[in-house]
Amino acid sequence: MPLITLKKILLSFIAFISLLGCKNNQRSTLKIICIPDNTNTHVYLSEFSEEINEIQLETSQNILLGFINDVIIYDDKLFIRELKKVSIFDLNGNFIKILGKLGDGPGEYRTVNSFTIDQETGDIYLSTYNKLIVYDSTFQLKEERKLGYPIGYLKILNGELWIVSEEIGVAVEDGIANRTNIYKLDKYYQIADTIPYRTIKIDKKRIGGYPFRYWMSKIEDDLFMFMPVLTPENMMRDTLYRVEDKMVVPSVKFNFERKQSLDERDYQTLLLYNIVNSTSYYILEYDQDWKRYMFLYDKKNQRGYNLSEGLIDDEGDPVFLRPLDLDQDLFYYIKKTEFEDKTIEELNPLIGIVKLK
Known part of the structure; x- marks a missing residue:
């Protein structure tokens, strides 16, 4: 049997097992959160935020920021x-x-x-x-x-x-x-x-x-770890681990409804980059068919939101939340400043500071 066919069979089996895990998570000691294939629309940052402060970074010849x-x-x-x-x-x-x-x-x-x-x-x-x-x-x-x-x-x-x-x-x-x-x-x-x-x-x-690395976090007395694998593999690493007694043990598994698959270069068409764990939320950053998604899970209400490119701000633009202080549910986002005069040099971005509810 050709190697690529074996890979496809294995990936289909892994996806099937993942879906079973979603259905049977009440029997498992490992917390399992399912991420649907469909996305939520019109989910606004203001619905989740307690406070938002935007800071326009100075632009001058002395400091021009890139990525x-x-x-x-x-x-x-x-x-x-x-x-x-x-x-x-x-x-x-x-x-x-x-x-x-x-x-x-x-x-x-x-x-x-x-x-x-x-x-x-x-x-x-x-x-x-x-x-x-x-x-x-x-x-x-x-x-x-x-x-x-x-x-x-x-x-x-x-x-x-x-x-x-x-x-x-x-x-x-x-x-x-x-x-x-x-x-x-x-x-x-x-x-x-x-x-x-x-x-x-x-x-x-x-x-x-x-480039965005948020591999370790500490919530109260617990230390957590997630590091992505972005080289070709026959399965996706989708589990947040807790570090205890010089070991890493599974803490939360995120099961994607979307079936695992490999493209013609043997790369996953679904890539999980970060699992951010704060006091009240899990935030996942992933690509699906090379398009960016953010999954926001509200721990208090046990509800998840699958978002294309992020939450919508007051100007109707998607913003992607990244961690500042996870104990305090404090995050930031980066937003480019729009201006009409295209002859002048591009301005440094705006940094939004967000306190979530």
């Missing part, structure tokens, strides 16, 4: 991460400075894989491949370390530094694999704990990535 990957608020400042820099604004949108220096020297960087801020001390942690750079609350260089592994994601939780590291094409017993570990570092930036997350065997080196 924004992440936003953090600390000490009445907005920290904006792009691929090549972290820019700092005040809450009125006025530009303050670029964090650190761009280059290859000590304390300098050319790309930013991830960054996080210790909300207690104000220390800022930035990673560029395997280099960890630490700045203090006045933006001065405090520490620089080259670690022995790639740093894909950084997160400060309860004053402790956590790292998610994905190694591509490592040798295993019967071939090669992509291997992901979670590390907790001590005050000397040495590994204090290692939690194996997953190992995926591959036929050749394959790299897949997504």
Whole structure:
């Protein structure tokens, strides 16, 4: 039987089992939430928001933003991460400075894989491949370390530094694999704990990535983890995990009604990028047939909304919510400013800060 036919049969079987899980979730200890194939229309941001504050970022020759990957608020400042820099604004949108220096020297960087801020001390942690750079609350260089592994994601939780590291094409017993570990570092930036997350065997080196990374979150005393797999596989990773006792255990499974399938390049036609877990909501970001969707699940009312491109704002435009403070149900969205004079340079975007009900 041809290989592609075997793949299609396997994917159909997986989809069938997923639908059974939706129907029988009352018998399972694992929480299961179903995502329908159809979408909800005319779902407005104002229906869910308690407060919305929009900040127009300053545009000048000193600061022209491109693709924004992440936003953090600390000490009445907005920290904006792009691929090549972290820019700092005040809450009125006025530009303050670029964090650190761009280059290859000590304390300098050319790309930013991830960054996080210790909300207690104000220390800022930035990673560029395997280099960890630490700045203090006045933006001065405090520490620089080259670690022995790639740093894909950084997160400060309860004053402790956590790292998610994905190694591509490592040798295993019967071939090669992509291997992901979670590390907790001590005050000397040495590994204090290692939690194996997953190992995926591959036929050749394959790299897949997504710029918006929200892989770890902490709600009250529970630590959660989701990291997408964006290389060709015969199934989609659709489960949010809880980290406990140096292990990861399934917490919530999201079953898509849409059947799993592979395109002619052996890529999934349904790609799940992020599962964001806040106190009152789950927010999923996924592509279906290369179109972006947002699934919003209200935990209090146990109701889900499947949205094409996001919630609708007061101007009738879809906006996509991304996390700021998950304990407080605080999110942000990015919106380009429209203007009539096309001869002038494009303005920096508007950042919306949203407190959900």
